[in-house]
Amino acid sequence: MPFQDYKEGEAPLIYIITPTYKRPTRYADFMRLLYTLLHLKNIHWLIIEDGETTDVNIEKLLSAYDIQHTYFAQINNLPKKKRSLIRGMDQRNAGLNWIRLNHNIETRAVLYFADDDNAYSLEIFDEIRFTKKVAVFPVGLTNDEVIVRNGKVVRFGKQRKNYQRKFAVDMAAFAINVDVLFRNPKLQFESKHPGYLETNFLEKITTMSELEPKSYNCTRVRKIKT
Numbered sequence: 001m002p003f004q005d006y007k008e009g010e011a012p013l014i015y016i017i018t019p020t021y022k023r024p025t026r027y028a029d030f031m032r033l034l035y036t037l038l039h040l041k042n043i044h045w046l047i048i049e050d051g052e053t054t055d056v057n058i059e060k061l062l063s064a065y066d067i068q069h070t071y072f073a074q075i076n077n078l079p080k081k082k083r084s085l086i087r088g089m090d091q092r093n094a095g096l097n098w099i100r101l102n103h104n105i106e107t108r109a110v111l112y113f114a115d116d117d118n119a120y121s122l123e124i125f126d127e128i129r130f131t132k133k134v135a136v137f138p139v140g141l142t143n144d145e146v147i148v149r150n151g152k153v154v155r156f157g158k159q160r161k162n163y164q165r166k167f168a169v170d171m172a173a174f175a176i177n178v179d180v181l182f183r184n185p186k187l188q189f190e191s192k193h194p195g196y197l198e199t200n201f202l203e204k205i206t207t208m209s210e211l212e213p214k215s216y217n218c219t220r221v222r223k224i225k226t
């Protein structure tokens, strides 16, 4: 892989948190992400089923490949009305707690949220692997834009209609160093405002000027949201 030019053993671990749920396209979506991640070294994929139990076909798929992973189920605790507006929140929080309980803090690691219904370019994983605190990069087919001046993020571009988000980014447009989880033991996603999950989460841990712009100062798109 030409862009993986670091030596083995020097690469920080990447935890990839993927909430998943039953739907007609789930196996096709899941396989696309699985085949992307199979190209990477030194990752730990956390797949969290939205439901009471894991899915036997997903388990079979995972066990057929050599990929470091943990797959478990987490029920959705949100009231019914909110469930379709806020998907995967309890599952992402369960992933964060899993890392807090299982990660060896001696190991350098970063964390990335990758839903299974998007397409990802391999380059982003190399770019986020060395995230010091919080990294951001642009995502295709959304209105989200990251405006960088002199190597610093100064603001986010177009807002979604009627939204006023400080950090106007998609879930898969940022990565964080796992140290942040240990320095903020209560950090999790909260359901107060649908559409504000990402910004509320990021506002608790970082500032605009501290963000690390990836993808050539946010000029290249690394992931396609579908």
Ligand SMILES: *[C@@H]1O[C@H](CO)[C@@H](O)[C@H](O)[C@H]1NC(C)=O
Pocket (backbone or CB within 6 Å): 149, 150, 151, 215, 216, 217
């Ligand atoms: C990002 O911008 C800074 C400041 O203009 C520049 O020094 C740096 O080389 C740029 N990085 C990339 C990867 O283009």
